[in-house]
Amino acid sequence: MEVTQQLKPKDYRSDIPPVWCAGCGDYGVLASLTTAFSANHASTANTVLVSGIGCSSRLPYFVTTFGMHTCHGRAVPIATGIKLARPELKVIVVGGDGDNFSIGGGHLPHVARKNIDITLIVMDNSIYGLTKNQVSPTSRAGMVTSTTPYGSPDVPLNPIAYALVYGATFVAQSFSSNARLTADLIGQAMNHKGFAFINVISPCPTFNKVDTFEYYKPLLRNIDEVHTDKGDKIKALSLAMTMGRESATVPIGLFYQENRPSYVELLSGIKTRNKGTNKPDLEKIIDVFKL
Amino acid sequence: MGKDIIIRIGGEGGEGVISAGDMLAQASARAGLEVLTFKTFPAEIKGGYAMYQFRVSAEEILSHGDTFNIVVVFNAEAYEVNKGLLKPGNVLVYDGPDAGIDPKPIEGVVQYAVPMTKISKVDLSSPISKNMVALGAVVQLFSFPMDSLVELVRNKFRKKGEEIVNINLKALEAGAEYVRSNIKKSDRFIVHPTKPEGDAILLSGNEAIGLGALVAGCEFFSCYPITPATEIAIWLAKHLPKTNGIVVQAEDEIASLGHVIGASYAGAKAMTGTSGPGLDLMTELLGFASMAELPLVIADVQRGGPSTGLPTKSEQSDLFLAARGGHGDFPRIVLAAATIEDCFYLTVDAFNLAEKYQMPVIILSDGSLAFRTEKIKRPDLAKLNIMNREVYSGNGEFKRYEITDSGISAVSLPGQPGGQYIATGLEHSETAAPKYSPDYHAMMTEKRFRKIENIEDEYAASEYDGNGDEDIGIISWGLTQCSVREAVKRCREKGLKVSALYPRMVFPVPVKAIRKFASSVKKVLMPEVNYQGQFAELVRAHAGINPIRYDIYGGLPFTPEQIEAKIKEVI
Numbered sequence: 133m134e135v136t137q138q139l140k141p142k143d144y145r146s147d148i149p150p151v152w153c154a155g156c157g158d159y160g161v162l163a164s165l166t167t168a169f170s171a172n173h174a175s176t177a178n179t180v181l182v183s184g185i186g187c188s189s190r191l192p193y194f195v196t197t198f199g200m201h202t203c204h205g206r207a208v209p210i211a212t213g214i215k216l217a218r219p220e221l222k223v224i225v226v227g228g229d230g231d232n233f234s235i236g237g238g239h240l241p242h243v244a245r246k247n248i249d250i251t252l253i254v255m256d257n258s259i260y261g262l263t264k265n266q267v268s269p270t271s272r273a274g275m276v277t278s279t280t281p282y283g284s285p286d287v288p289l290n291p292i293a294y295a296l297v298y299g300a301t302f303v304a305q306s307f308s309s310n311a312r313l314t315a316d317l318i319g320q321a322m323n324h325k326g327f328a329f330i331n332v333i334s335p336c337p338t339f340n341k342v343d344t345f346e347y348y349k350p351l352l353r354n355i356d357e358v359h360t361d362k363g364d365k366i367k368a369l370s371l372a373m374t375m376g377r378e379s380a381t382v383p384i385g386l387f388y389q390e391n392r393p394s395y396v397e398l399l400s401g402i403k404t405r406n407k408g409t410n411k412p413d414l415e416k417i418i419d420v421f422k423l
Numbered sequence: 424m425g426k427d428i429i430i431r432i433g434g435e436g437g438e439g440v441i442s443a444g445d446m447l448a449q450a451s452a453r454a455g456l457e458v459l460t461f462k463t464f465p466a467e468i469k470g471g472y473a474m475y476q477f478r479v480s481a482e483e484i485l486s487h488g489d490t491f492n493i494v495v496v497f498n499a500e501a502y503e504v505n506k507g508l509l510k511p512g513n514v515l516v517y518d519g520p521d522a523g524i525d526p527k528p529i530e531g532v533v534q535y536a537v538p539m540t541k542i543s544k545v546d547l548s549s550p551i552s553k554n555m556v557a558l559g560a561v562v563q564l565f566s567f568p569m570d571s572l573v574e575l576v577r578n579k580f581r582k583k584g585e586e587i588v589n590i591n592l593k594a595l596e597a598g599a600e601y602v603r604s605n606i607k608k609s610d611r612f613i614v615h616p617t618k619p620e621g622d623a624i625l626l627s628g629n630e631a632i633g634l635g636a637l638v639a640g641c642e643f644f645s646c647y648p649i650t651p652a653t654e655i656a657i658w659l660a661k662h663l664p665k666t667n668g669i670v671v672q673a674e675d676e677i678a679s680l681g682h683v684i685g686a687s688y689a690g691a692k693a694m695t696g697t698s699g700p701g702l703d704l705m706t707e708l709l710g711f712a713s714m715a716e717l718p719l720v721i722a723d724v725q726r727g728g729p730s731t732g733l734p735t736k737s738e739q740s741d742l743f744l745a746a747r748g749g750h751g752d753f754p755r756i757v758l759a760a761a762t763i764e765d766c767f768y769l770t771v772d773a774f775n776l777a778e779k780y781q782m783p784v785i786i787l788s789d790g791s792l793a794f795r796t797e798k799i800k801r802p803d804l805a806k807l808n809i810m811n812r813e814v815y816s817g818n819g820e821f822k823r824y825e826i827t828d829s830g831i832s833a834v835s836l837p838g839q840p841g842g843q844y845i846a847t848g849l850e851h852s853e854t855a856a857p858k859y860s861p862d863y864h865a866m867m868t869e870k871r872f873r874k875i876e877n878i879e880d881e882y883a884a885s886e887y888d889g890n891g892d893e894d895i896g897i898i899s900w901g902l903t904q905c906s907v908r909e910a911v912k913r914c915r916e917k918g919l920k921v922s923a924l925y926p927r928m929v930f931p932v933p934v935k936a937i938r939k940f941a942s943s944v945k946k947v948l949m950p951e952v953n954y955q956g957q958f959a960e961l962v963r964a965h966a967g968i969n970p971i972r973y974d975i976y977g978g979l980p981f982t983p984e985q986i987e988a989k990i991k992e993v994i
Contacts, residue, residue: 213685
């Protein structure tokens, strides 16, 4: 075990400087993450940050915990493997909207319904930035990008509704420049037992000229003003379905939280895994094949 | 009895062909006989032609054999499929006269009609017991050990209740009784049970892979179901939790290898099982695992391809994929199992090699081997060497991807203070920081490949059988080796000078052994069950020799007869 002296947020920063553009929303998420680590006494040795591919997926290099920078869209299953093999580790996935809702979209329903005890922080900028300005699954309809020069024909995906419907047991949304709320939600998510999902709206100043900080700021509302029963999934879903449209607001804060046994708790085998005392009787298992 | 007997049972999928065959094989094994089974079945759930063949002998059995001595047909389709294969000396046992089978007399073929349908339907009022009636008849006809079978039936159906046990025993006896009262035996096939050995076990190829994983210390298995690999997962799902391990069914093959990669990073010995289409999907993460230097094992139980191909048949056509699949240059190790014993021991080796070299290891099996059951010597666990990856000591500066002479660098596991690092798919420095300069990419690529540069010196990559001056030498891999062994034995008995090389590792190609072997013979023959001669291509490219190819690609393995004929043709 590590010495349990509380580290300052900057102590979680590695000496590798971020490669993000000036004004990128992801800086705010990185700052909130290290604040949350500090506030929650996170151990750098017992925490693993996992990412896929994209601008935001570079984040693990910039912190001092264990980490994995993996393949596009595959951070969630890889993080799942870490958590199932070593339930005592804190496992956090960071990545973008393309990574988690498009190429990796097939994994989200399953990590949510299985209630794998990991935290997923999506840095949602509604654009593909690393590959320079292509349409993303959360890009608004009609958006002009390099691959949709006549306007995107696609309806955008709703991250909060998506997570709620698939059975995530902690669903929240934040805005990258609201460092206090973001850090607070990350802390709550890390302490939540089960799959925690946080969509952080994280504007891209370089390629997304419509979903900017200036665009969002007047729309943001603290969800607690209208939604206090965090166990009310229908209300949470209703808010998720109407945000930014009929109400012309974007709620931020905790939408939903539920206590449900995590996958690790339900698995046979793992309960005794880390006791390390009961040596398996292999001969007895081989006896299965005895004539 | 001759040296051995091959019995084939054919019928419709769902008629109990496979379970009847399984029970007879197991009863024979219990009675001290060697057995080796071979099954084919339709890709559909019900209906279609299903076939179960097994070879039984008092002596060692090398392969599934050429064809059958005795064929038992349950329905007209099974008769139609097999009638053309009947030769003088064979025995035909058929469901007659009510099953629509109307065999014409064939010179030298003994035919026995047993009214299986009538006995089960009319006499016993239990149509589902037809396979047991047939089994009873076969046991009586050829003197199989009835006691073992009765005991087996009791054990198998005990859970379903005394009534079910009795129905099955009654059907078994009715079949036997019909033979005693109505048939005058006029063939030469009689089984002579020998003394049972105490330390033998009977298992399938897929079960042997599961057991090998468990014994090697596998703690984590994740898969997506796919024929013909699923039984590995089914067996481990039942038994791995007993060792506190975990089995997960993932949402797809990509996720299953993702799980395995995460578990491996966390320090667990981890594995997935799949078949060709699944391995296709895994190739991106396979490259990541090799780049990030994470140990893991993939069992690829090959089926015929491409695409959905032949889901329930086998081929040796995933070798290019296993050895070459994926973008960029990255090392991996590919082992190929030929027998049930191989399935077990090569899986143990696969885990050891993965741990030692910190890279993915693929075991190639195939559909025929997956479902074949064979009696093998119980493994002596005390003799198995189990290896673990080199872990950072905690002293000194930790460089996860340190450049070393062996290419191997110590790994740290999450939880270890001072061991923090980023396992990465980006090209990186010794401390895992992104670094894409030409010199770093060259240096790190060399480091990764250096790990397996001399693997042939450290791992028994192949087995040689010869004297060093033969007319023809055969190099084969996977299940084909079984038929080659039998063909080589037969050819030698006929005075032909034949040698063989049996590679266990097919990638890296065991170049030294192959070159030495090639220089000891006048010609090299390479039989393979694929169209492109995939191993011959690799051997040509890596060892610089030009073998004579013999490729078959119908979805069935080689028979010894085919190999023997080819040897005679090219010698």
